[in-house]
Amino acid sequence: MPTTLAINAMGTRFELVLAGGDPHRLRAVGELALREITECHARFNLFDPGSWLNTINRRAGEEPVPLDDLTFQLLKACQQVYTDSVGAFDITVAPMMHAAGLHRYDVRDAEDEIDGVRSRVGMQHVQLDHIAKTIRFTRAGIALDLGAVAKGFAIDLAVELLIEHGITRALLHGGTSTAAAIGSPPGQDAWHIKLPNPNNSPDQIDTTIALNDNAMSVSAPTGRMIESQGQMIGHVLDPRTGESAMTLPFAAAVGPSACLADAWSTALLVLGHRPDAMPTDMRAIFPEQPDRESITTHTFKTTLEGASL
Amino acid sequence: MTETDRRTFLMQTGALAAVAMMPGIAFGADVELNGEVSVAIIGMGRQGRAIAGELQKIKGVKVAAICDVDPGRLRSGARRVAGVATFEAHKQLLDTAKDVTAVFIATPTHTHRAVMEDAVAAGKHVYCEAPLASTIEDCQAIAAAARGSSSICAAGLLARSNPIYKLARTFFRSDSVRDLVAMRAQSNEKTTWRNPSSDPAREKALNWRLDSELSTGLAGEMGTHQFDVFHYYRGKYPTSIQGHGSIQFHNDGRKVHDTISATLAFEDKSVLQYAATLGNSYEGTHEVFYGSNAAIRLAWTHGWLFKEADAPTQGWEVYANRQQFHNEEGITLIADATQLASQGKLESGVGLPNPPLYYGVGDFLKSVTENTPVVTSIQEGARATAIGILTHQAILTGETITVDPNLLGDA
Numbered sequence: 010m011p012t013t014l015a016i017n018a019m020g021t022r023f024e025l026v027l028a029g030g031d032p033h034r035l036r037a038v039g040e041l042a043l044r045e046i047t048e049c050h051a052r053f054n055l056f057d058p059g060s061w062l063n064t065i066n067r068r069a070g071e072e073p074v075p076l077d078d079l080t081f082q083l084l085k086a087c088q089q090v091y092t093d094s095v096g097a098f099d100i101t102v103a104p105m106m107h108a109a110g111l112h113r114y115d116v117r118d119a120e121d122e123i124d125g126v127r128s129r130v131g132m133q134h135v136q137l138d139h140i141a142k143t144i145r146f147t148r149a150g151i152a153l154d155l156g157a158v159a160k161g162f163a164i165d166l167a168v169e170l171l172i173e174h175g176i177t178r179a180l181l182h183g184g185t186s187t188a189a190a191i192g193s194p195p196g197q198d199a200w201h202i203k204l205p206n207p208n209n210s211p212d213q214i215d216t217t218i219a220l221n222d223n224a225m226s227v228s229a230p231t232g233r234m235i236e237s238q239g240q241m242i243g244h245v246l247d248p249r250t251g252e253s254a255m256t257l258p259f260a261a262a263v264g265p266s267a268c269l270a271d272a273w274s275t276a277l278l279v280l281g282h283r284p285d286a287m288p289t290d291m292r293a294i295f296p297e298q299p300d301r302e303s304i305t306t307h308t309f310k311t312t313l314e315g316a317s318l
Numbered sequence: 319m320t321e322t323d324r325r326t327f328l329m330q331t332g333a334l335a336a337v338a339m340m341p342g343i344a345f346g347a348d349v350e351l352n353g354e355v356s357v358a359i360i361g362m363g364r365q366g367r368a369i370a371g372e373l374q375k376i377k378g379v380k381v382a383a384i385c386d387v388d389p390g391r392l393r394s395g396a397r398r399v400a401g402v403a404t405f406e407a408h409k410q411l412l413d414t415a416k417d418v419t420a421v422f423i424a425t426p427t428h429t430h431r432a433v434m435e436d437a438v439a440a441g442k443h444v445y446c447e448a449p450l451a452s453t454i455e456d457c458q459a460i461a462a463a464a465r466g467s468s469s470i471c472a473a474g475l476l477a478r479s480n481p482i483y484k485l486a487r488t489f490f491r492s493d494s495v496r497d498l499v500a501m502r503a504q505s506n507e508k509t510t511w512r513n514p515s516s517d518p519a520r521e522k523a524l525n526w527r528l529d530s531e532l533s534t535g536l537a538g539e540m541g542t543h544q545f546d547v548f549h550y551y552r553g554k555y556p557t558s559i560q561g562h563g564s565i566q567f568h569n570d571g572r573k574v575h576d577t578i579s580a581t582l583a584f585e586d587k588s589v590l591q592y593a594a595t596l597g598n599s600y601e602g603t604h605e606v607f608y609g610s611n612a613a614i615r616l617a618w619t620h621g622w623l624f625k626e627a628d629a630p631t632q633g634w635e636v637y638a639n640r641q642q643f644h645n646e647e648g649i650t651l652i653a654d655a656t657q658l659a660s661q662g663k664l665e666s667g668v669g670l671p672n673p674p675l676y677y678g679v680g681d682f683l684k685s686v687t688e689n690t691p692v693v694t695s696i697q698e699g700a701r702a703t704a705i706g707i708l709t710h711q712a713i714l715t716g717e718t719i720t721v722d723p724n725l726l727g728d729a
Contacts (some may be wrong), residue, residue, distance in 0.1 A: 034512075048371070078397040
């Protein structure tokens with residue numbers, strides 16, 4: 010029997026399945042791994058005024074803020090994806106998300122319109138000093154929003170801890186949209202993740218992704234939608250224009266890191282294609298037959314329940 | 319008086335009443351230090367990392383050194399603190415890190431005494447996590463070490479620094495609660511309390527909380543923090559303790575109870591009912607004071623007042639935020655409610671802006687940088703710890719333990 014643990018964090022549910030070994034030890038290791046996620050939640054939660062992220066957001070406009078290795082590593086990765094995706098992924102998108110009414114816990118400021126905040130969005134206004142390991146904003150009003158990457162980063166830290174503690178078979182997912190696998194279930198070659206076709210149509214084929222010592226993430230406009238000016242818009246914005254990314258029903262990324270998969274799935278949804286600079290060890294997945302007229306809710310399902318562990 | 323006039327009147331008088339009840343409390347404001355301070359953290363387990371996370375947010379604090387005997391924890395801690403020196407032995411840290419003014423002790427409970435005595439001897443100011451010790455003897459030794467030095471020493475009990483607890487205490491001490499009829503507290507968390515290690519040889523040392531020779535059980539590890547809430551509010555300590563414990567869920571060979579209950583009786587016949595479990599998380603950790611006018615429920619980041627129907631209405635209640643709990647309506651205990659309401663921010667401001675630990679370590683560092691008395695003394699920490707240890711003993715023996723008041727006085 011597999012050992013299963015779950016927690017609520019980052020506005021979603023994380024589930025961890027561990028197989029092989031003493032179940033008491035597996036549970037203890039699993040708890041430790043999930044603690045990495047709750048710690049990330051506390052540190053990087055934009056909606057918690059006391060989070061480390063908000064401390065950075067408050068101070069980095071005034072002076073360089075020293076960063077610990079983990080935060081620096083995360084922001085450096087974000088900067089790289091921003092560059093490689095030509096700005097399609099941008100963690101300075103917070104003012105735009107706020108203006109669009111996409112921050113679910115925030116009170117929208119009536120005078121904040123997308124056009125008005127565009128000047129406050131752009132990773133070029135963020136200086137990461139690679140020697141001093143500090144961050145500084147070069148323009149007033151910049152605010153980091155790690156909503157499109159923190160889940161993956163937390164999963165990476167948890168996976169790292171699981172491996173350090175000798176775990177050889179595990180699957181961890183956050184909200185069924187970002188997942189990482191260690192090894193495979195007993196008797197199987199991989200953890201098989203099913204992405205149902207966008208319209209749940211019997212004529213279309215579900216996409217199945219095999220995970221074994223790697224990670225994946227999927228982004229979709231329907232992950233969360235709101236009504237804006239009489240139209241339903243998805244929760245992923247193109248940071249370059251402020252427009253909601255609605256062209257594709259979903260985009261997914263598979264690679265060695267859940268953090269990068271998380272960031273790249275957002276970038277791919279915005280771009281609609283694989284950019285040249287996307288790392289070669291990252292795979293881009295798009296729906297084979299996107300029906301652009303009728304986007305319906307679909308979910309990223311794992312086959313955990315069906316797996317014979 | 320029109321409705322508008324009445325509301326304005328109540329708003330103004332309510333604001334005045336609130337101000338009068340909380341002199342000097344800037345609710346949940348950022349900690350501001352008078353100058354810079356270089357500190358070290360000894361013990362980089364869960365609590366040490368949490369302390370590091372809160373210190374990182376306070377301007378003027380430099381975490382210069384960290385220490386842990388476990389290489390994995392030390393490595394993990396170093397990744398979370400900018401530019402920090404690492405040590406595997408606390409004496410080495412105390413001898414080497416001369417620029418460190420204050421140390422935070424977050425090692426296993428039974429090792430606090432040795433680290434505390436060495437830190438004080440090295441001339442460092444000390445924040446010692448609670449429970450302070452696993453034996454009464456060590457508790458007294460720690461209190462003696464603090465008394466006999468010129469170092470500023472604080473206990474890691476967080477109620478006295480918590481803005482919500484400070485605010486609620488003003489209500490408790492006013493007519494809002496009236497006659498105290500009962501007290502209750504619980505600590506529920508579904509967790510194993512087991513610490514795995516990548517090195518099997520280290521597992522025994524890391525699992526000191528499950529070692530019946532070393533552990534003070536749930537009563538000591540969790541109860542100590544909550545017992546101090548009742549000491550803080552009432553200025554009274556229990557006089558006798560009864561308890562019961564069992565293993566209800568974690569049948570993994572452990573001997574330390576995963577579920578306990580205890581009754582702590584006071585001289586005035588009032589009683590605190592305490593319960594804790596590692597098998598269920600429902601309603602988490604909280605304390606409740608039941609009075610003839612209202613009950614106060616405190617849950618560390620939130621607090622509520624539940625009024626009796628016949629309790630008098632107070633002006634500030636008009637603008638208070640309320641939360642529904644089944645058939646009960648709780649008035650959220652938060653300062654500056656009228657100001658938050660006028661800004662449309664009451665909903666988002668109903669909880670503590672930072673974790674309670676932030677205010678605890680902040681208060682200690684303010685004492686260090688301003689050379690002022692600490693908010694939570696080692697002596698008060700020793701009293702709460704002693705009650706935690708005695709409760710654990712009552713649970714283990716099944717006997718009623720009479721608390722010797724001299725024991726607490728000497729602590």
